[in-house]
Amino acid sequence: MSIALLYERSENDENGIKLTAQELGIDLTYIPFRKIAFAISKNGFSAKTKGKDYTSVIEGTKAVLNRAQSKNRRLQASYIMEMLGKKTLNSSEIEFLCYSKLRTLLLLHKEGIPIPKTVFVPCDAVDAMKGGREIHNEKDIADLFQQEIPLEQGIVIKADAGTHGKMIMLSKTRDQLEANILETKPSIINPVGIVAQELIQKWFYDLRIIVYQEKGKQPVCYHTAMARAGFKDFRTNTFLGNLVFHAKLPKAIQDLAVKCGQILGKGNHAWIFALDAMFDVGENKNVDEAELKLELDKAGQAFLSVQKMKQDELRLTDFAAWNARLEHAFQVYKSTSAYEKINSIIEESVERNMGAIVFHEANSCPEFWENTRLATGLNVAVPLLKGAQSLIDS
Numbered sequence: 304m305s306i307a308l309l310y311e312r313s314e315n316d317e318n319g320i321k322l323t324a325q326e327l328g329i330d331l332t333y334i335p336f337r338k339i340a341f342a343i344s345k346n347g348f349s350a351k352t353k354g355k356d357y358t359s360v361i362e363g364t365k366a367v368l369n370r371a372q373s374k375n376r377r378l379q380a381s382y383i384m385e386m387l388g389k390k391t392l393n394s395s396e397i398e399f400l401c402y403s404k405l406r407t408l409l410l411l412h413k414e415g416i417p418i419p420k421t422v423f424v425p426c427d428a429v430d431a432m433k434g435g436r437e438i439h440n441e442k443d444i445a446d447l448f449q450q451e452i453p454l455e456q457g458i459v460i461k462a463d464a465g466t467h468g469k470m471i472m473l474s475k476t477r478d479q480l481e482a483n484i485l486e487t488k489p490s491i492i493n494p495v496g497i498v499a500q501e502l503i504q505k506w507f508y509d510l511r512i513i514v515y516q517e518k519g520k521q522p523v524c525y526h527t528a529m530a531r532a533g534f535k536d537f538r539t540n541t542f543l544g545n546l547v548f549h550a551k552l553p554k555a556i557q558d559l560a561v562k563c564g565q566i567l568g569k570g571n572h573a574w575i576f577a578l579d580a581m582f583d584v585g586e587n588k589n590v591d592e593a594e595l596k597l598e599l600d601k602a603g604q605a606f607l608s609v610q611k612m613k614q615d616e617l618r619l620t621d622f623a624a625w626n627a628r629l630e631h632a633f634q635v636y637k638s639t640s641a642y643e644k645i646n647s648i649i650e651e652s653v654e655r656n657m658g659a660i661v662f663h664e665a666n667s668c669p670e671f672w673e674n675t676r677l678a679t680g681l682n683v684a685v686p687l688l689k690g691a692q693s694l695i696d697s
């Protein structure tokens with residue numbers, strides 16, 4: 304009985320999980336989750352690609368590490384595997400929660416975790432009627448949002464099931480607000496209605512905090528978070544080209560993050576989350592911004608060689624060799640004085656603004672190989688694999 308790694312495409316994270324499994328001596332099997340037919344009939348269950356029958360692989364699987372990237376596919380994957388009697392990391396219950404930012408926030412808020420003020424209007428921006436007629440609702444929706452969040456403060460509209468900063472839009476004027484509401488057509492990343500949030504005055508960084516639990520053990524918050532930083536865009540997603548740093552977490556924040564994990568993972572023996580959190584820093588800034596921007600520019604220059612190595616095609620032919628070079632490039636970046644300065648500015652800011660933290664998202668299948676691991680020192684593949692193993696062992 305083994306652990307199966309389920310994925311759509313084998314990318315760096317999946318190759319990293321394979322490499323880590325080898326190092327830990329854990330046997331992994333693989334379940335593709337794209338061009339494969341899952342069939343149920345009176346003859347039972349089968350799973351076949353055009354070239355290979357995976358039915359017996361799945362039969363021999365006890366726990367599934369679900370790495371399907373699209374949220375919808377991941378949710379289906381967990382559910383299918385659970386129906387076939389497999390343990391899943393994360394479970395479909397967790398995937399259902401994390402699929403929707405609103406569902407995540409409702410639960411965290413209910414349990415007393417600080418979140419940004421969030422408003423949901425179930426109505427879509429435009430209703431299509433018979434005969435091609437359209438009813439426009441953006442003005443009413445804008446009024447409803449403004450009733451809850453002052454526009455001067457900034458209103459963030461976000462696709463409820465989006466990722467990578469997609470469809471996260473900031474409005475500071477009425478025209479922008481209506482235009483942004485119109486952008487949110489019902490889609491796979493925003494199934495229904497519109498979610499808005501107060502703009503948190505978060506300065507130049509936010510945090511990605513890893514929490515996890517193995518069956519039979521205490522939940523853990525990794526002591527160091529990844530900080531994503533830059534002034535380029537109010538969205539700090541690394542996908543949008545921001546820089547990454549590490550930030551040691553004060554004990555109080557680690558405790559709060561563990562609580563978030565326990566709330567979201569309730570009823571599950573093993574779980575893992577990457578929590579996104581920001582601080583309402585406002586004017587409580589610990590250094591002059593002009594000076595900070597100079598350091599960020601310098602760090603940005605140093606980060607170029609990391610970015611170049613990330614693109615290097617060696618990763619496709621010799622993943623382990625590419626990884627060694629990437630690690631080296633990152634170490635060089637990390638040892639620059641600009642990196643060290645910004646790291647301490649962030650850690651000091653976190654310390655000063657601890658009481659102003661808000662949690663805004665829980666990611667159930669975080670990317671980690673290229674940024675989180677190198678910045679923080681935590682190879683997330685280890686808790687992933689050990690979490691899956693813990694579901695089998697007992």
Ligand SMILES: Nc1ncnc2c1ncn2[C@@H]1O[C@H](COP(=O)(O)OP(=O)(O)O)[C@@H](O)[C@H]1O
Nearest residue numbers: 459465466467468469500501502503538539664
């Ligand atoms: N309410 C907000 N106030 C300020 N910045 C925000 C707010 N919501 C999101 N952001 C920024 O946009 C980024 C992406 O938003 P997030 O809710 O994490 O969605 P995604 O799933 O796209 O990562 C956040 O990491 C943060 O930097």
Ligand SMILES: [Mg+2]
Nearest residue numbers: 467468579664
């Ligand atoms: Mg996020």
